[in-house]
Structure formats: C-alpha cells, structure tokens
Amino acid sequence: xxxxxxxxxxxxxxxxxxxxxxxxxxxxxxxxxxxxxxxxxxxxxxxxxxxxxxxxxxxxxxxxxxxxxxxxxxxxxxxxxxxxxxxxxxxxxxxxxxxxxxxxxxxxxxxxxxxxxxxxxxxxxxxxxxxxxxxxxxxxxxxxxxxxxxxxxxxxxxxxxxxxxxxxxxxxxxxxx
Amino acid sequence: xxxxxxxxxxxxxxxxxxxxxxxxxxxxxxxxxxxxxxxxxxxxxxxxxxxxxxxxxxxxxxxxxxxxxxxxxxxxxxxxxxxxxxxxxxxxxxxxxxxxxxxxxxxxxxxxxxxxxxxxxxxxxxxxxxxxxxxxxxxxxxxxxxxxxxxxxxxxxxxxxxxxxxxxxxxxxxxxxxxxxxxxxxxxxxxxxxxxxxxxxxxxxxxxxxxxxxxxxxxxxxxxxxxxxxxxxxxxxxxxxxxxxxxxxxxxxxxxxxxxxxxxxxxxxxxxxxxxxxxxxxxxxxx
Numbered sequence: 366x367x368x369x370x371x372x373x374x375x376x377x378x379x380x381x382x383x384x385x386x387x388x389x390x391x392x393x394x395x396x397x398x399x400x401x402x403x404x405x406x407x408x409x410x411x412x413x414x415x416x417x418x419x420x421x422x423x424x425x426x427x428x429x430x431x432x433x434x435x436x437x438x439x440x441x442x443x444x445x446x447x448x449x450x451x452x453x454x455x456x457x458x459x460x461x462x463x464x465x466x467x468x469x470x471x472x473x474x475x476x477x478x479x480x481x482x483x484x485x486x487x488x489x490x491x492x493x494x495x496x497x498x499x500x501x502x503x504x505x506x507x508x509x510x511x512x513x514x515x516x517x518x519x520x521x522x523x524x525x526x527x528x529x530x531x532x533x534x535x536x537x538x539x540x541x542x
Numbered sequence: 543x544x545x546x547x548x549x550x551x552x553x554x555x556x557x558x559x560x561x562x563x564x565x566x567x568x569x570x571x572x573x574x575x576x577x578x579x580x581x582x583x584x585x586x587x588x589x590x591x592x593x594x595x596x597x598x599x600x601x602x603x604x605x606x607x608x609x610x611x612x613x614x615x616x617x618x619x620x621x622x623x624x625x626x627x628x629x630x631x632x633x634x635x636x637x638x639x640x641x642x643x644x645x646x647x648x649x650x651x652x653x654x655x656x657x658x659x660x661x662x663x664x665x666x667x668x669x670x671x672x673x674x675x676x677x678x679x680x681x682x683x684x685x686x687x688x689x690x691x692x693x694x695x696x697x698x699x700x701x702x703x704x705x706x707x708x709x710x711x712x713x714x715x716x717x718x719x720x721x722x723x724x725x726x727x728x729x730x731x732x733x734x735x736x737x738x739x740x741x742x743x744x745x746x747x748x749x750x751x752x753x754x755x756x757x758x759x760x761x762x763x764x765x766x767x768x769x770x771x772x773x774x775x776x777x778x779x780x781x782x783x784x785x786x787x788x789x790x791x792x793x794x795x796x797x798x799x800x801x802x803x804x805x806x807x808x809x810x811x812x813x814x815x816x817x818x819x820x821x822x823x824x825x826x827x828x829x
Contacts, residue, residue, distance in 0.1 A: 371574050378570055382561035387554040404569055411573045438690070449572060455565030458825055459552055474549050492546035494554075 374414055377423045378407060384424050384494070386456070388431050391493050396457040398438060404452065406431040425503040428494065432486065432504065476530045477523070484519035491516065619653045621646065626654050628707060637662070637701040640694040640719040656705055657712035658683065662694070665718030666731025666800040668738050670694055671701065674729060675716040683713050695720030721803055730799035733806045740806060745798045746818045746826040750810055751791030753798070763805045769796065771811065771819035778809070778819040796820050 386403050393399040409430050410417050418426050477485055490496045490504060502512035547553075560566055619626040623642040626635045633654060637647065640662045647660040663674070670693040673685045684704045692699035694717065701717055721727055733740040739762040745753060750766070757764045766789045769778040778796075789810055797809040797820040809820060818826055 374574065375570065378566075379561045382566050383557040384554055386560055386566075387552060387557050390552050391550045400565075404573075407569065408573050408576075411576070440690075449565065449568040451568040452565035454821075455560065455563050459557070461825075473546070477546070477549065488546065493550045 370414060374411055374417075377410070377417065377419075381424045381427050382407075385427050385431055386459075388428060388494065389435070390456065390459050391489070392435060393438075396460045397453060399459075400452050400456045402431055402434050402438060403456070404449075405434045409434070422503065425496075425500055428490070428496075428504045429506065436482075472530055473527065476526045480519070480523060480526060483515070484522055487512075487516050487519040488523055617654075619650050621650060623647065624650045626650055631707050633705045633707060635703040635705075636688065637694070637703070640701060640717070641722075656709070658703065658705060659712070659714035660703065661714070661716045662701070662719050663716060663728035664721035664725045665727050665729050666733075666735075666738055667693060667720060668731045668735040668800075669718040669727075669729060670720045671699070672718050673715060674718055683709075683715060685715065685717070693720050694718075723803060726802045727800065730801045730807065733798035733800040738800050739804060740798050740800075743798075745795055745808075746821070747814070748795055749791060750789060750793045750795055750808065753795050753808060754791070757806055761804065765801070765805060765807045767807055767809050769809045769811060769819065771815055775815055775817045775819045776822045797826070 382403075385406055386399070389399040389402040389406075390396075393402060406427055410427060416426075417423055477488065480488070487501065490501050496504065498513040498516055499509045501516065502509040505512060507515075617628050623639045623646045624635055624637045626633055628634070633656060635647075635651065635658075637660065644659070644661050648658070651658040651660075665672075665674070671687040671691070686702045686704075687694065688700045688702050689698075694701045701719075703715065705713070718729065731738055734743050734745055735741065739760060740753075740757065743753075743756055754764050767780060768789065769780055771778045793810045793812050794814050795808045795810050796815070796818050799807045799809070801807045811819075820826070
C-alpha cells in the first residue's frame, strides 16, 4: 500500500517538479530559498497526499502550497528540513545564467516588485505560469469571479504604477498581460 | 512573448529534464523516506511529569525562568542562552547565544519536556545559520533564523528551532555559526559563494598561479590539498601527506574551500583533467 502511494506520488512529482521549481526560482532572490520552497512544497504534498488532486489539478494545488510556503519563508519561518547539496547545486546552476535586462525592463521589474504582494502574485501567475482566471481561482482557493475581479484591479494598479514610474506606452500594462 | 514574461528569471520550458536530475531525485528520496502520516505522537503524560520535576529542580539551580500556568505544565523557558515558548501548537526555541556550551541548550529543551540536542559549530559565513545535519527518532523539527538570513554570532540574530507540541522521540540538529577570529571551521565552505573570500571567482580548471595571485589581491591566504581523482574523474581521494608538498604554479585547481577566516584551501592536481572530479558532470557553481 505504501509502495502504491509512493508510485502515485512519484508520477505527480515528475509531472509537476519543473513547474514548481520554475515557480520558486522566478520568485526567490537566492537559489537556497528556491530550493527550500521546492523541498517544503513537495514535503507537504507527501504528508498531505490524500488531499493532493490528480492530473492537471495537482499543479494548481501545488502552486497554492508553494505560495504559502513562500509567504512563510518571507516571514522568517523558513524550514530547511530537506536540504541537500545536490538540489542546491542544481538550483544554483539555474541562477548562474541570469539574463541581461534592458533599462526599460528593469524599470518594469522594479515597479512590479513594489506592487502589493497579492497584486504581484496575481499578475505573475498570469505572466509567468500562464494561468487563466479559472486556474488562478483554484490556486488561491477563491471563486472564478473573485479571481477575475482581483486580477482586473491588480492590472489597473500595475498600469497606474507604471505610468507614474514614467513608463509611458499607452495601454502597456493591459497589453502585455 | 510579452514584457512581463521577459522578466521571469527562467521559463518552465528551460527546466526540461530537471525532474530527472540528481537534485530532484535526492529530494524525492528524502521526502518519501518519511512516513507520510507520521503525525506527532501524543505525549506520555506520566513520563513528562517526571521530566518536568527534574527540570524544575535543575532550573532552580541554574538561574533560569520557567513559567507554569495550566496545571503545572511548563509552558516557557528563559535563560541567557535561549528562550523557549509555545506559539500556535509549536514549541519555539530562540537561541540567542550560539557560542554557549551545548549542554545549556539541551537543558532548556529538557525543561519543557523535549529531547532535542543542539550543536552549533564554527563555519564559513556562507554556512552560518544553516542547518548542517539533523537526525532523531520522531520529533519533527524545523529551523530558521530571525531575522531571516542573518548570521548567528552577530548581535540580534537568533537561531530558531520549532518542534510541534506533543512530539515524541528525540532529535538532534547541527548548525553553523560565524567562527571567532582564527577559529578553524568545523565544515569548510565553498570559497566562491556569496560572502566568502573568493566570492564570484571562477576556480575550476584554472592554474594554481592564477588563483594564488587572485587570493593575494584579496588578502586571502592559500593552502593546498593534492587530490587523486577516482576512476572516470567521479570523486577524488586524499592521502595523508599529500597536502602541499611540491605544488607548483602550473598545477590545476578544482575547488576552493574556505577553512578558516581568510584562509582558502585549493584542491589541486598536477595534470589538467578532462572534467572536475569534485563535481563530476555538474557544472561547478560560481558565486
């Protein structure tokens, strides 16, 4: 029975690992933090295997877990229970090739960083994870309608922040999401 | 692709193959080695009471504060070295003095009925505050620093250990802290990591001459360790007496370890090797 559980977990792990790794690497400043977030997210998934949905839903459920783990991490409640040199090394590699940004892109990055956490997360889930409002609703555990409204407001605030940061292209924020 | 997605450090598509990499496999094994439902065992009341009374007697002798509220169970502990309180179903220990004798921590945990052994050893700055090893028989513990990412050994930086209330069994954990001046590190650090003496320097496959020059510029002392690569350059061994004798500037360096404040040990071979025996097929990290 335990083997069966392990096999099913392994299937989901293989299917979702790269997505969760990507989620963490895109949001963490350091490879150590990203490795921690990935490790803790999957450790929780293993402990709460009965709650872990199957198929494509698993990825959304794990994004939700990763989001909480990350929030705890930022509050200084980091857990380092599954540190491994091999994982750290793999993740550190991903940080080694950081892309060059144009000045404009850096200004946008700064604006995005300065948005309230919830806004930034909504916008990132669209721009980086490619989720639609229905999927975002499942990550955040809210209704599809609520997700849609919150996303709309977040985009408006980003748009406003961009124009006050002097990034002027009309309708820019709306266009690139 | 739009502007915002260009801000992403990496795209999922670029991570193809990571799920079958060494890191992913190591994590999978570590996670599934735990029983999925190892919920914290209920405390054995009798045993705990006994422990508490012993702890209380010790506390009187040692000048620490124990708070008993409900029915005599100890709910907090405070001493110069560490504080332990209950927060939302967890025991939270904050170690304020990472230089204290390890016994003092053990006593603090025992005072609230926990069997947790803490060892804090001098390490390179990049490992200070990191958990180095842990083990035990049931207690699930987690660790952090407050503020996050601080280096134990600096003022205001606490090492935090959380244990679920009601955990059975014992646990031990080993942490790194900043070394005192001149103190050798218990565990060497990667000398090219952030905060280390050769931060950002590429080491792998360069010559001894180049790197000793770089180290000199940075005011860092170098020592050598001659290594012998294993078959297929996967791993290496070190023999007694192979340390620095006869190392010349045209030898090759495969790794730089910080072994004490301002001292870096270069792992070297006389021949240029087709791959780095310290890292095998993994690209050696820089920075």
